[in-house]
Amino acid sequence: MxxxxxxxxxxxxxxxxxxxxxxxxxxxxxxxxxxxxxxxxxxxxxxxxxxxxxxxxxxxxxxxxxxxxxxxxxxxxxxxxxxxxxxxxxxxxxxxxxxxxxxxxxxxxxxxxxxxxxxxxxxxxxxxxxxxxxxxxxxxxxxxxxxxxxxxxxxxxxxxxxxxxxxxxxxxxxxxxxxxxxxxxxxxxxxxxxATSTQQEALFNFGMEMGVAFQIQDDLLDATADPEKFGKKVGGDIFEGKKTYLTILALERANESDSSFIQQVLDSTQPSQTDVDKVLDIMHSLNVIDDIAEEVNQHYNSALHELDDFNDSEYKHELKNLLIFLQNRDH
CATH class of the missing domain: 1.10.600.10 (Farnesyl Diphosphate Synthase)
Incomplete structure (x- = not known):
């Protein structure tokens, strides 16, 4: 932007x-x-x-x-x-x-x-x-x-x-x-x-919703973004064994067999591409990817809603455009 x-x-x-x-x-x-x-x-x-x-x-x-x-x-x-x-x-x-x-x-x-x-x-x-x-x-x-x-x-x-x-x-x-x-x-x-306490609270909430959306979105992009734009290969967090919103939610939803496999891959010092791809497939089958994408949008929309009661101005326009840019980023 x-x-x-x-x-x-x-x-x-x-x-x-x-x-x-x-x-x-x-x-x-x-x-x-x-x-x-x-x-x-x-x-x-x-x-x-x-x-x-x-x-x-x-x-x-x-x-x-x-x-x-x-x-x-x-x-x-x-x-x-x-x-x-x-x-x-x-x-x-x-x-x-x-x-x-x-x-x-x-x-x-x-x-x-x-x-x-x-x-x-x-x-x-x-x-x-x-x-x-x-x-x-x-x-x-x-x-x-x-x-x-x-x-x-x-x-x-x-x-x-x-x-x-x-x-x-x-x-x-x-x-x-x-x-x-x-x-x-x-x-x-x-x-x-x-500003009034109501305006202060609205802007505080705006920042919280934006920050949460941005971080969850970062986790999501690791599994969905074009690696050339994102700067690392798809599933990089899985290769590194990181706990992210995706892996945590997948572990919560998976059956015992799939959960054990995901944990095994995360614990591995050198997981194979095949194993990482399988973890990503499990995430898709459990609707983890789609549900988190929807959650990201909900947080961004909640942030946008916090600006509703402010008068139109170049400052409001700037904040709204920043949110829209972040919401639509692909890396």
Whole structure:
């Protein structure tokens, strides 16, 4: 999807805000990795959502920028620490902080990013336009999003060691790991616009539904997408033995024989193409693929419905187009 003029304007504001961050130079081992993690890019979707939400609620975009920067810094902090937990050598095509420096430096730089993210929220306590209750709301929303992301990550790690995971538990995990910060970013934009509690809740729900839909859709595309577009072969998650929404639901629905076979393939260090294809066939026979595709659409449609009561504007149009683009993506 080609960026619109509005999107380019908001992304420019975000980029300028990040470039103007007053990140100290010393100690270099602490702050160089901080700046590096921001400079290696990313889609900046979370801060963009904060600014779009503010505009949707007729707020001043400049009032949402501190929250947008806080959200982006927090997101990058989680990536720095995720790479440590995953022993990941790369991030966005470049060496991860963990790889470029070392584990101790990555931990400490992540910690200072986390702390610095909160300093940007001070704007709402210092500016007379914002009430004490709004300032408190900003902090509570940001803190709760952080806690929920950590809970989601913890569940994801727990699931690796557990033999059985229910699809309800998996949904709770992605609500935390993927959706919570999207939802929090949108709500922060609404608060920055002095929006009503109803508008704040609608935008929070919009983010939750969008985040859940996106993650389930990612799992689905692994089994259905064109491998040349998706970047990996069909059934890649099965080859890697990952617990996904598809494999979890298939295990819940399968008879004892099929369930045992699916688990055997997932546990195998080098499953054959034939075995992976058979797992995919089982998923189709159990209507797992079709039902999950329908569930993805339900989540996207629920997100779209949350925008119904907002006045028409370029911001609403932007959010709707983003949803439609995500819903129709094939990789």
């Amino acid at each position: 080609a960026p619109t003029n509005l999107q380019l304007q908001l992304q420019t504001l975000i980029a300028e805000g990040l470039n103007e961050l007053d990140i100290p130079k010393e100690p270099a081992s602490l702050y160089e990795p901080y700046r590096y993690s921001l400079d290696i890019g990313g889609k900046r979707i979370r801060p963009l959502l904060t600014l779009l939400a503010c505009g949707l609620c007729n707020g001043k975009i400049k009032d949402a920028l501190p929250a947008a920067l806080a959200v982006e810094i927090l997101h990058n902090f989680t990536l720095v620490h995720d790479d440590i937990m995953d022993s990941a050598d790369t991030r966005r095509g470049k060496a991860s902080v963990f790889k470029k420096w070392d584990q101790n430096i990555a931990i400490l730089s992540g910690d200072v990013m986390f702390a610095d993210a909160f300093t940007h929220l001070e704007y709402y306590g210092l500016k007379s336009d914002f009430s004490k209750s709004e300032y408190l709301n900003v902090h509570q929303t940001f803190t709760q999003a952080t806690v929920t992301v950590c809970e989601g990550q913890a569940l994801d790690m727990d699931f690796v060691e557990r033999e059985q995971v229910s699809h309800q538990e998996y949904l709770k995990m992605i609500q935390g790991k993927t959706a919570a910060l999207l939802a929090g970013a949108l709500k922060l934009g609404a608060i920055a616009a002095h």
